[in-house]
Amino acid sequence: MGRSRAVAYNAPLESVGSGARLSRIAYVNGRYAPFASAGVHIEDRGYQFGDGVYEVCEIREGALIDETRHLARLQRSLDELRIAAPMRTPALKLVMRELVARNRVRDGLLYIQVTRGVARRDHAFPKAAKPALVMTARSLDRRPAEANATSGVKVITLPDERWARPDIKSLQLLPNVMAKQAAREAGAFEAWLIDAHGFVTEGASTNAWIVNAQGVIVTRQADNAILRGVTRTTLLEMAEAQGLAFEERAFSLEEAFGAREAFVTSATNVSIPVVTIDGRMIGDGKPGPVAKELRARFHEVAEVS
Numbered sequence: 001m002g003r004s005r006a007v008a009y010n011a012p013l014e015s016v017g018s019g020a021r022l023s024r025i026a027y028v029n030g031r032y033a034p035f036a037s038a039g040v041h042i043e044d045r046g047y048q049f050g051d052g053v054y055e056v057c058e059i060r061e062g063a064l065i066d067e068t069r070h071l072a073r074l075q076r077s078l079d080e081l082r083i084a085a086p087m088r089t090p091a092l093k094l095v096m097r098e099l100v101a102r103n104r105v106r107d108g109l110l111y112i113q114v115t116r117g118v119a120r121r122d123h124a125f126p127k128a129a130k131p132a133l134v135m136t137a138r139s140l141d142r143r144p145a146e147a148n149a150t151s152g153v154k155v156i157t158l159p160d161e162r163w164a165r166p167d168i169k170s171l172q173l174l175p176n177v178m179a180k181q182a183a184r185e186a187g188a189f190e191a192w193l194i195d196a197h198g199f200v201t202e203g204a205s206t207n208a209w210i211v212n213a214q215g216v217i218v219t220r221q222a223d224n225a226i227l228r229g230v231t232r233t234t235l236l237e238m239a240e241a242q243g244l245a246f247e248e249r250a251f252s253l254e255e256a257f258g259a260r261e262a263f264v265t266s267a268t269n270v271s272i273p274v275v276t277i278d279g280r281m282i283g284d285g286k287p288g289p290v291a292k293e294l295r296a297r298f299h300e301v302a303e304v305s
């Protein structure tokens with residue numbers, strides 16, 4: 001137990017960079033392994049219990065965006081679940097860069113996952129398991145996000161059925177998976193989750209924002225009910241620096257219906273305007289100026305390293 005094991009399955013070679021084809025490389029518990037044969041033990045607690053955490057960091061022109069904030073949130077998630085850090089931060093940063101380089105990613109995303117490790121199945125924490133670390137990096141075609149930013153996207157709403165700690169970026173994503181699938185089946189980009197009081201918490205994989213009827217940017221306060229998005233934090237900092245009026249507070253679906261603008265944010269999408277919610281047009285039904293401006297300027301203020 002405790003060692004990673006390669007599990008072979010058929011996976012296609014992925015296209016990377018400018019059309020060159022090379023097999024992808026994953027990082028699995030101390031080793032760089034061909035993506036197609038990289039695997040973890042069947043008793044990894046991430047696999048059996050969702051007992052782990054993750055991060056997704058944007059890669060842009062070969063650099064990591066907002067790495068410091070992503071690593072700080074990773075540490076917080078680990079602390080909340082009492083999982084030990086798999087390695088020290090400087091070593092982790094080296095692996096992150098090595099993986100980006102080995103996969104020749106210029107624009108894409110880096111995925112980091114840490115689980116409590118491998119142990120005989122038993123709910124309570126194992127005594128001697130070592131945390132397991134997996135990382136992947138892949139190129140991302142930016143065109144779909146650009147097209148969404150230009151046209152705006154549709155959002156549906158669903159009850160927020162997640163556990164009470166979505167502020168922890170844990171692997172337990174089943175309600176998010178179900179919500180995103182419902183959105184897809186409805187022809188929508190995202191599902192906004194609504195709490196028991198009729199307030200919007202966040203999207204299945206994005207934070208939710210409006211520019212209300214008074215022109216104030218509103219996004220829910222980062223308490224235990226939402227994930228404190230790194231993009232959200234950076235954009236709020238930017239709004240403050242630009243002197244834009246904003247409030248971190250809960251907003252109701254009713255307020256969203258009457259808003260001038262709505263939008264969603266995440267590391268891989270930056271900000272994407274929302275033009276309908278449950279089929280109701282928001283504002284004039286076109287992407288709004290605030291969402292556009294935040295998107296256009298995000299990379300001027302985000303950390304690049």
Ligand code: PLP
Nearest residue numbers: 205206207227229230231266267
């Ligand atoms: N909320 C949820 C539930 C998410 O899964 C994500 C990102 O994956 C976000 C918000 C946005 O966070 P970030 O801006 O750090 O990508």
